[in-house]
Amino acid sequence: MRLPRSLISLLAVTALCVTAPALDPQDFLEKYGYLHHDHHLHNAVEVQSAIREFQWLSRLPITGELDGATLQQMAEPRCGVSDEGSQQIWAQRVNVIFTGKTLQQRRRRSARQAEKWSKHHLTYQIVNWPRHLSLGSVRLAVHTAFQLWSNVSGLVFQEAPKGPADIRLAFYEGDHNDGASNAFDGPGGTLAHAFLPRRGEAHFDMAEKWTLNGHKGHNLFMVTAHEIGHTLGLEHSPVRHALMSPYYRKLGRSLVLSWADIMAVQQLYGKPSNNRPVRLPGQVLNAALQEWEFSELQSQGDTAGLPLYCRGAFDAITMDQSGTVLVFRGGMYWSVSAKGGVSGPLPLRERWSHLPQAIEAAAFSPLDSKWYFFKGKRMWRYTGNVLDPNFPRKSSELGMPRHPDCAFYYAPLGHMVLFKGSRYFVLNLKMLRQEPYYPRRLSDWTGVPQGTNGALTRSDGRLYLFKDQQFWRFDPVKVRVTREGLWAKDLSWTGCSYVPRSNNIL
Incomplete structure (x- = not known):
């Protein structure tokens, strides 16, 4: 029915x-x-x-x-691997712990030819990678993800860049010859899927915004580690905070692998040779990955000498009182002067101490000449580079949402505006509280899409909103979007173009 x-x-x-x-x-x-x-x-x-x-x-x-x-x-957003049989397989694993015996009757996993590899030394190959991440960054994330599993089991992994390899990792869009049910669906939905031993492949949706550390987007390391688990023969887990949960974990303070993950892989491949599993806390890995990404950003740029954010990935964007545009990505930021000169990347917390390792939204307010930053459930406010007293504040105390998409000062309202999903919120900066009759539906902003990752107002009063590689120009007089395009290509003031400035700049 x-x-x-x-x-x-x-x-x-x-x-x-x-x-x-x-x-x-x-x-x-x-x-x-x-x-x-x-x-x-x-x-x-x-x-x-x-x-x-x-x-x-x-x-x-x-x-x-x-x-x-x-x-x-x-x-x-979740893993695309079927959950079929997970409950029965989990019951079997638990039964082995308490009785030492395997359950005789359980539903067979469809389309699964083998439950484990017959060898303990496996090779892997990275077939391709997203355009906005360097190969070095992807290799580090993948290597670390494999190391996570070898730390707690009898497995050893080795990269085979030119192949052949036991396990292959690749990024695709839409239908990629895995069958209609495995076609990728663009941002959100299914992020990745994998195949169990013998085929040994993990596929990732190229259209997603992949990141190396814990800022906006989907953490490539965590998703890769999960999909590797499937290529080793592991099913989805019902245990809270398990890496093998069908809904990907965040890289937080806790240990990356739960006891359930370790139990599952050790039942298939035994314990590590030294019999002492190495378990790493999330904050240790996050710091290491962020430090690597920072080094990558400093040493590598685009082939044309452009900053790396021009490839289409940043977390927030705003503009100060002098017309300088600031672009934020992870623990770094770039400054683009009114004349188009770019400086950076520079460490975020060297300028604004007390901020988290990465932010989700940022806005400069000409009303009070202060900087506002948002991450998770908190808001930070700075006068220059100095954190204001009694900050950070909980967003809930101000009537603001957690994890906002973007924030910007909007002169026609005289207040700060935050977008989150299908709604927008208005923050009175003088009273530090939400304005009455809000939040409202995002449809008030005709033509503006959901999920924008940054916004700023130019000197002509027009608002620019960004999502991935696209921008939308919103006219506050006409109260609608009047133009859209590719920001790195069409907006020279983003620092991504060497085209001479003219009187016709957008």
Whole structure:
């Protein structure tokens, strides 16, 4: 029985308008192995059982109903590997711990030819990589991800740049000859998928914004480490904070591999030769990856001598009172003078101490000549380079959202504006509180897309918004977008073009 779409819509509305999954819920359950693909309609009992299994793996209350939390979880970016059989395989692993015996009856994993490699020395190859990351950065992330697993098991990995290799990693867009169900869907949705031993491949969606450390976008190291787990024969895990959860973990303070991850790989490949697993905290790896990326940015630029952010990846952008544009990426920033000269990258925290390692939004306000930075659930405010007293402040205290897409001062309102998803928020900078009657729908800004990663207002009063490699110019008088294009190519004041400036600059 296919669930009525009216019921699904009603559930979404009653759950405070949570984001609906990209797929119809039943299609989602079929895609990820909870319901079998066939031409027959599923009855209510089958659908309810599938929902319960999904909720179990996602660590949600097991209700068997498509409630708001379940629909929202379905909409989160995740691994494209099927969850089929995860519950039975997990039960088997736990049974081995307590009884030392393997369960005799369990559902076979479809399309899985082998559960483990027959050897412990494996080679890997990086076939290609995203244009906005250097090969050196990608190699480091991949090497570190493989090392994570060898630290806790009897496996040894070696890169084979020219192949052949046991495990191959590649980036693709859309349909890439893996079958329609494995076609990549662009930003969000499925980020990557992998195949178990024998085929030994991991594929990543080229259209995603991949990053090396924990700033905006998807952490390439964490996603790679997860997909490597699949190439070794590991299924999705129901354990909270497990690396092998179908919904990718953040690189935080905790240990990257949970006890469940270690148990799973050791049951297949044994313990490391020294019998003492090396477990690394997330903040140690994050610092190492960020230091490497900073070194890469300082030593390498584009072939044309342009700053690396011109390849289309930055976290925030703003402009100060002198007309200098500042572009932020990870723990670094660049300055582009009003005349077009670029300086940087420079360490973010050398200029603004007390900031986190990376930010999600930044804005300079001409109203009070202060700098505002946002990351997670906090906001920092600086006078020049000095952090103001009583900062950082919790965003919730100000009525602002966590993890904003972008922030900017907007003169027609006389306040700071923050975009987050399908809504925008207005912050009164004098009172440091949200203006009444907000948040409102982003549709008020005609033509502006969701998910912009930066915004600033030029001296002519027009607002520029950025998302990946595109920009939108918003006219506050006409109250709509009047132009769009590729910012690195079309906007010389971003520091990505050596075209002489003229009276016709955008």
